[in-house]
Amino acid sequence: MISRTDVRVFFLRKVLETLTALLALMFLTFLLLYKMPGGPFDEEVSLNPAVKENLFKLWHLDKPFLMQFAHYMQNIFQGNLGNSMAQTGKAVTEILQQGFSQTLMLNLLAIALVYFFAFATSFFCALKSGSIFVSGIHFLTVMSISLPSLFLGPVLIYFFGFHLKLLPTAFLSTPWHYILPSLTLSLRPWAQLHLLLENSLKETLQLEFIRMAKAKGLSPWQVLLNHAYKNSLMPVLSLSGPLIVGLISGSFLVEILFSIPGLGQQFVESLNLRDYPVVMGLVLVYGTSLIFLTNIFDICASWLDPRIREQQ
């Protein structure tokens, strides 16, 4: 049963699922925003009824719901996400492009930090269990797991920015600007990944083939780097999806804390202003990229471990 074709079938099914999921997500968000009372033209009290009617026509707000949605989807396939209602004259795609690079850079840096340090510290802890550094790292993980970014961010801003005046605390213009936000963003995911990796490494080190490798005369580091870590890759892969989604979910607040004009800050602002086209565009960007990403992890996992394919 388990053959190359199976992976392909699995892959194709995943792609179809992803597309359906995206359509459903767009539909639900559209419905949610449609059902919401209050619109962007409500605040101008003195608005002429004729003007309002024209505005509604311009935004297709006078049409029934399904027509509006169909119209919107049709536009999406032409690469047109509409115009912002609050920032007059700006296309949503333009707004998304402005924030995209900053958000992407910040999140990628944080993800890289999480993986690099989680592997480094967990390898260290697995080998040197009992040393004072290991207890220090354990203490740090327990703290980091419960550390809200709303506490860590301001503390870092206050001490490194205002008190010591060492590091910049807002915007992302030079490499120095990345230090504090990426630290705030990555500490908690690092702790989660570290705990998972350390546990799985320690479990693997008990197994027979590790004793065999040791008996061959390999040093502990060689045992770890050539044999043991491979067994931990599977759990890391299955945690990676939720971990990265969680990290990106945290980046909304980190962007506000560090005044980073990225997509997260844009989302918070647009939702406060009821700027529906921008909110829709942001849901589309975040939803698409993350649903694709988690599916890629799924496909990788199924490729590495065929048992997963059989389960689904």
Place this chain on the structure above:
Amino acid sequence: MKLKSQYFGLVLLLVLIILSFSAETLSGISFDQQDPESLLLSPGVPHWFGTDSLGRDLFTRVFHGARVSLFVAVFSSVLTMLLGVSIGALAGWLGGWSEKLLIRVLDVLQAIPSFLLVSLLCIFLQNTLEIKDFNLKSLVALAISISLVHWFSIAKITRGQTKQIKNLNYIEAARTLGATPLRIFQKHILPNMQGTLWVLFVMQIPASVLYESMISFAGYGLQSPQVSWGILLQEGWRSLSQFPHLLLLPALVLFLTVLSFHLVFSKKPKDFSLE
């Protein structure tokens, strides 16, 4: 060492709960009492946590806010459990296509950043719920939107457990005796996974506390005459450079609360990774 940290967490938690109910009697000041004579004081003797820009006592406000935050957290955790357990158990019991559909839907929903979903739902509910009292409405809207986004993992775990238990011999025996599915669930399946569910429930509370503070901080959740940790953080954030205590002290209490839950209720470090 594990036991010691558990006791430490327990003491922290108890102190927090006692303070949240007695802060106003301890300080003798109401949480919204303004005092133009003592604006923006640093932490000191009469005002232990200092005062804010309207001269309100921060100590009382932090622990009065604890009540609101913890209420939202417990309320939404109960709701989360109800949703997750009932949907998960139903899917696990029925099996077949409904179970598959649920897993697919949950996989997709879990791929979307929860902050995005909670804030969309929260704004939606605030505008559509029909509750007269505005404060109560924003509170309920926030709690419901938190639980609507957090039941996914609980449903998945409940489904798995239900599936395991339902194939055991004594369930079959109960079915042969004519017990209805609901009775089997109540009498046989639920008691079996009670332990897991309790742990999930308790660990949902700090997650909800964090969500309350994040959403209120962003400006969607509770609104300003009310006091919760999220609102205090939002108020303190504006003056971080000059008056750091307004943000750092509420944030510290928030951190200690979450920490105490983690210290008391997670037995193995492994459990941490499951959020």
